[in-house]
Amino acid sequence: MRLSQMLLVTLREDSAEAVIPSHKLLLRAGYIRRIGSGVYAYLPLMWRVLQKVSQIVREEMNATGAQECLLPQLQPSELWQESGRWDTYTKAEGIMFAFADRQGRNVAMGPTHEEVITAIARDMVRSYRQLPLHLYQIQNKFRDEIRPRFGLLRGREFIMKDGYSFHTDPESLKETYQDMDKAYRRMLERSGAEYRAVEADSGAIGGSGSQEFMVLAEAGEDEVLYTEDGQYAANVEKAISLPPDAETSPFSQYEKRETPNTPTIASLAKFLKCPPTAIVKNVLYEAVYDNNKAVLVIVSIRGDQDVNEVKLQNEMAKLAPSFEAKGLLELTVPDAEAQKKWAAKPLPLGYMGPDLSDDFISGKEIHPQFVRMVDETAVDLENFVTGANETDYHVVGANWDKDFKKPGIVVDVRTAMVGDRAVHDNSQTLQTARGIEVGHIFQLGTKYSEAMGATYTNENGEEVPLVMGCYGVGVSRLAQAVVEQSHDKDGIIWPVAIAPYHVIIVVPNVSDDKAMNAAQSLYDELNALGIETLLDDRDERAGVKFKDADLLGIPYRIVTGRSLKQGKVEVVQRATKEAQDIALDEVITTLKQWVDEAIG
RNA sequence: CCGGGUGUAGCGCAGUUUGGUAGCGCGUCUGCUUUGGGAGCAGAAUGUCGCAGGUUCAAAUCCUGCCACCCGGACCA
Numbered sequence: 019m020r021l022s023q024m025l026l027v028t029l030r031e032d033s034a035e036a037v038i039p040s041h042k043l044l045l046r047a048g049y050i051r052r053i054g055s056g057v058y059a060y061l062p063l064m065w066r067v068l069q070k071v072s073q074i075v076r077e078e079m080n081a082t083g084a085q086e087c088l089l090p091q092l093q094p095s096e097l098w099q100e101s102g103r104w105d106t107y108t109k110a111e112g113i114m115f116a117f118a119d120r121q122g123r124n125v126a127m128g129p130t131h132e133e134v135i136t137a138i139a140r141d142m143v144r145s146y147r148q149l150p151l152h153l154y155q156i157q158n159k160f161r162d163e164i165r166p167r168f169g170l171l172r173g174r175e176f177i178m179k180d181g182y183s184f185h186t187d188p189e190s191l192k193e194t195y196q197d198m199d200k201a202y203r204r205m206l207e208r209s210g211a212e213y214r215a216v217e218a219d220s221g222a223i224g225g226s227g228s229q230e231f232m233v234l235a236e237a238g239e240d241e242v243l244y245t246e247d248g249q250y251a252a253n254v255e256k257a258i259s260l261p262p263d264a265e266t267s268p269f270s271q272y273e274k275r276e277t278p279n280t281p282t283i284a285s286l287a288k289f290l291k292c293p294p295t296a297i298v299k300n301v302l303y304e305a306v307y308d309n310n311k312a313v314l315v316i317v318s319i320r321g322d323q324d325v326n327e328v329k330l331q332n333e334m335a336k337l338a339p340s341f342e343a344k345g346l347l348e349l350t351v352p353d354a355e356a357q358k359k360w361a362a363k364p365l366p367l368g369y370m371g372p373d374l375s376d377d378f379i380s381g382k383e384i385h386p387q388f389v390r391m392v393d394e395t396a397v398d399l400e401n402f403v404t405g406a407n408e409t410d411y412h413v414v415g416a417n418w419d420k421d422f423k424k425p426g427i428v429v430d431v432r433t434a435m436v437g438d439r440a441v442h443d444n445s446q447t448l449q450t451a452r453g454i455e456v457g458h459i460f461q462l463g464t465k466y467s468e469a470m471g472a473t474y475t476n477e478n479g480e481e482v483p484l485v486m487g488c489y490g491v492g493v494s495r496l497a498q499a500v501v502e503q504s505h506d507k508d509g510i511i512w513p514v515a516i517a518p519y520h521v522i523i524v525v526p527n528v529s530d531d532k533a534m535n536a537a538q539s540l541y542d543e544l545n546a547l548g549i550e551t552l553l554d555d556r557d558e559r560a561g562v563k564f565k566d567a568d569l570l571g572i573p574y575r576i577v578t579g580r581s582l583k584q585g586k587v588e589v590v591q592r593a594t595k596e597a598q599d600i601a602l603d604e605v606i607t608t609l610k611q612w613v614d615e616a617i618g
Numbered sequence: 619c620c621g622g623g624u625g626u627a628g629c630g631c632a633g634u635u636u637g638g639u640a641g642c643g644c645g646u647c648u649g650c651u652u653u654g655g656g657a658g659c660a661g662a663a664u665g666u667c668g669c670a671g672g673u674u675c676a677a678a679u680c681c682u683g684c685c686a687c688c689c690g691g692a693c694c695a
Contacts, residue, residue: 029645030644030656034624034631055687161695164694167689348693490695526654559655560655563656564654564655566656577654
């Protein structure tokens with residue numbers, strides 16, 4: 019491609035809409051343009067990058083035996099009603115663009131395709147002889163993110179590879195899951211990303227084991243906890259660790275004390291001169307189930323620890339059947355407004371005990387008793403301090419089953435923290451990093467196949483539900499994540515494998531016929547060899563061209579300039595800025611070799 | 619959804635307090651000069667001032683309503 023003919027508009031200044039480097043650079047270098055909030059046009063250079071990433075993904079998927087297909091983006095509500103996700107996706111999470119067509123039918127723009135694929139499997143898979151089966155697609159997904167941000171990193175329309183596998187049993191699923199783990203690692207390595215695979219929460223999508231692939235970058239929206247020995251890495255939402263040991267409580271007598279102005283753990287510990295680990299704090303949450311029933315839960319946890327809301331959400335979801343519900347819609351800390359709806363009398367906020375009376379609850383919309391849970395960190399505490407259910411009063415020297423009934427539900431809902439000891443080896447401590455989630459693999463099990471009646475006939479002639487897995491890669495997100503990792507003050511530094519072009523030939527002076535001719539023949543020869551080459555034949559000053567070449571991030575730059583007199587051209591590597599003069603008749607083979615080595 | 623902010627030329631912004639013919643830089647176009655790191659000189663074009671009402675002789679500026687976008691939070695397979 020000749021730059022004189024290409025739609026290339028670079029900006030000298032950063033666009034006001036971007037805050038992180040990768041977003042700024044993609045806009046400045048003319049790769050993308052914003053069309054609406056979270057909606058972007060992929061301009062010609064970006065589209066080439068996206069096609070390269072897609073192709074890497076495609077090759078690695080095909081190598082595992084997965085088959086590519088293309089599923090509809092427009093999906094009827096019936097399928098989502100069947101899986102039970104219509105309400106959670108249109109109301110609770112509200113992440114699905116849904117609307118009624120002119121006949122009044124409800125339809126949605128696909129945020130994901132479990133329902134569609136399960137319907138297909140239900141129709142087409144009859145026998146164990148057809149299994150295992152793995153279908154995938156690469157296409158646009160739609161999610162009504164409340165707050166899109168960071169360009170392609172959190173858009174409302176984005177490109178994703180999603181694959182779904184079907185199995186006779188969990189063992190077969192595990193095999194494919196392992197294959198995907200390997201395939202994903204290869205994809206990310208080939209794309210030139212520095213990444214980490216971490217244990218993840220499987221969230222609303224359901225299922226058992228799941229793993230996320232994080233591209234490490236400061237701008238990442240997720241926190242990753244890991245150990246130096248490489249044995250453990252998890253998203254903070256999922257991470258477990260050993261909490262610090264509790265210090266012995268200075269109290270031995272159970273008594274109520276006046277503790278004015280101590281609504282926080284820090285203020286209370288200071289006032290009582292006791293360690294935070296001797297305090298049991300009680301946190302109130304309000305859960306709303308998909309039958310619109312609201313339930314209040316009191317979580318008792320050691321004072322120095324924080325509740326991990328993702329873990330708590332999972333615990334509350336498990337309780338759904340006891341409230342005649344299928345799933346959890348939302349979990350919030352009830353603010354003053356929310357409390358008004360059900361509080362019979364003002365709550366002793368900051369001074370609640372594990373035994374806060376159910377009398378505080380009134381109203382029809384709400385379950386009349388508190389659900390009471392205790393985190394593992396608070397189970398074994400002795401002589402602890404906790405709220406006295408009266409503002410400005412606490413009790414000290416308390417013990418479970420003597421002074422307080424121990425809650426029946428013992429759970430792990432604490433947030434693991436950097437510096438905690440690791441579970442697998444307590445000499446290892448957790449380190450922290452930020453990551454951009456570019457891939458997520460799940461073992462779904464039979465959640466969707468059961469809900470939607472997708473069954474097959476096994477060797478014994480029995481009809482049983484398909485065992486499923488699903489696997490996603492954010493293609494557009496990955497492309498930008500790589501830029502987030504790989505840039506310098508002058509612009510993007512593309513890894514060769516996903517660069518829009520491998521080489522850019524810069525002609526500093528287009529009115530110099532010799533320079534133009536040399537450039538032209540190099541351009542022809544390189545392209546003929548499959549080395550994707552740009553020719554900057556614009557009538558611009560050399561400085562402008564160099565600046566643009568750096569900004570665009572093309573891995574190799576050839577300059578047909580002053581060294582031409584010696585029969586040489588200058589070749590510059592974008593990543594290192596290393597420059598060398600190479601004889602005209604050697605340039606082609608040298609570059610061919612470099613590109614081949616880089617792509618592997 | 620809560621809170622904060624911004625909407626003026628393709629991009630970045632000033633002008634709004636105190637109403638009076640809409641500006642600057644970059645970019646774009648023309649000409650001459652220049653030609654290896656975002657050139658110089660001369661000239662030119664480019665605007666429903668987010669939208670709709672209102673006040674006023676007169677509104678980018680004041681008032682009311684709405685919309686869009688950005689930031690923090692909440693949220694986020």
